[in-house]
Amino acid sequence: MPDAGPAIAVAGLNHWFGRGEAKKQAIFDVDLKVARGSLTVLMGPSGSGKTTLLTLMGCLRKVQDGSVRLLGQELAHAPEPRLVALRRRLGFIFQAHNLHESLTARQNVQMGLQVRPGRDRAGDSTAAAHMLGLLGLSDRLDYLPANLSGGQKQRVAIARALVGNPDVVFADEPTAALDRDSGLNVVQLLKRLGKARGTTTVMVTHDNRILELADRIVTLEDGRIVGDSGAG
């Protein structure tokens, strides 16, 4: 990266849901810097604004007030083409795997590659298969999501997020649908692949066992940061 600043810099961020009488503030004056190459965990009770903050940082929600700089670029009032270009440098792992149900595991992962324009499509299928192999799914390449277990689906989703070598990976409770062991496995995998590639990872989780693996733990409550193991 030419710019050596933090991967993500959030300053004075506020966010509201709803309109008029029903308008409700979800994020209150959040400041947060995330260092490149780190694994940061966002935790807090449900409704504390973790996912909202994650989607704001991940270009999935428009910034209403304050500033979010992602990979050196401002997201507030960013035009759609800039958001599209940034999204292509991210990997997103959703709470529900969000795999495309009519595409096979390999095709789903290919979609993570085809988003980048001007690539040679011929290698996509091989690259997707290789990525799935790294996640232990080489014998499930041509399975539809409906024929995969929950853990397998989540691993396909991880493969899809990582296959394009993203600069930042956002993961929203990636272990929620998994039992404890496979959940831990998935996070260890994320951490290992992240380290190997120098990827910045931001993860929302409730799972205490994952915390040991984190470089930094940020705690939210009622839309405010109330704890930060890496602050100062």
Next chain:
Amino acid sequence: MTGLLARLLGRLPIGWLQLTHNRGRLVAALAGVAFADVLVFVQLAIMGSMSIATGRPYDFFQAGIMISAADADSLTDGSNVARQWLFQALVHPEVTAGMPLFVGSVTVQRGGSTMTLTAFGVDPAQPAFLDPALRPAAELLTLPDSGIIDRLTRGLMPDEAAAIGPATPSAFEIRGRTLTMYDGFDGGGGFGVDGYLIVSDQTFLKIVQNRQSTAPDHVLLALKPGADAVRVSAELRQLVSDKSLRIRPYAQARADDIAYQQTRRPTGIIFGFGVVIGILVGLVIVYQVLSTDVADHIREYATFKAMGYRQRFLLGIVLEEALILAALGAVPGYLVARALVGGMRQMTNLPLELGARTAVAVLVGTIVACALSGALATRRLAAADPAELF
């Protein structure tokens, strides 16, 4: 199929994969599109049958120009034309011949059934004014009380009709007179008439009352080869003393008649509304099919958007689906409509047809409607943040 589409699109054929993934949903969507097609096809066939039925009697004759009374909107409507104007028109150097044409309605009893026929009285000495297929029969019309009858007349038994020929004539009773049919021709009834009958002008005056040889319904004029019927019509309007007459190229008279039937007669207007309503209902169904499909996949599309795919890419998937649905839906739609129209033709003896042009027009219309519906249905996706759609 998947490989072919992948090569064609330069990407995974996600639309195709989505459609074929859920067979039940695909069948329902295709049924919707096919039903919309059937609606439009049937309405167009009904509308088209009126044009065919209206234009058909014009095919029995050949002329360059037709002179009619001001109020004669169709062959059977309106006042007479005095025969003297025929003689006046013959003065024009490019008019080579003229023939008075008598048109009247007659009721024919045959077996137990009563048929309403439109009778044409022609001059047997001028066969050039008849369609080439009818010219050989002109000589037969010189016999007293003779005629040639429409073999496709509604109410006439097909085998009975087929048997009529110069060697085996058949007697029909018309207004208490017995007419001998020496031959037949293929016409076919319309909305107000069961069939057609062609007789000599002399016979016509005997079977249609209160008509005079000096006052035919129309006058047909033959022109020199290569003469411009539009220009000669204009010149005849100057030449002929009665300025109220409609003097038109024969083809124009036919087109005017069809337009009159479609836009000013109740049946035509109703059929026109039928087509409009058929198209509107069809559009609503197609939009419903496409928007349901987009709604069913909204999470998947939102995920693609979150991954950095552009709106254009998502629109491409929906258009791919729209195209496939329109093309696949048109096939059963056409087949069902053909069967229905065939049944209606059997029952009504009307010229109900589903031509290739109609089929192509409906297919193109369906593709456009599907594409627009799909584009409209994806607008919601364009406006929303991906996070709102999970």
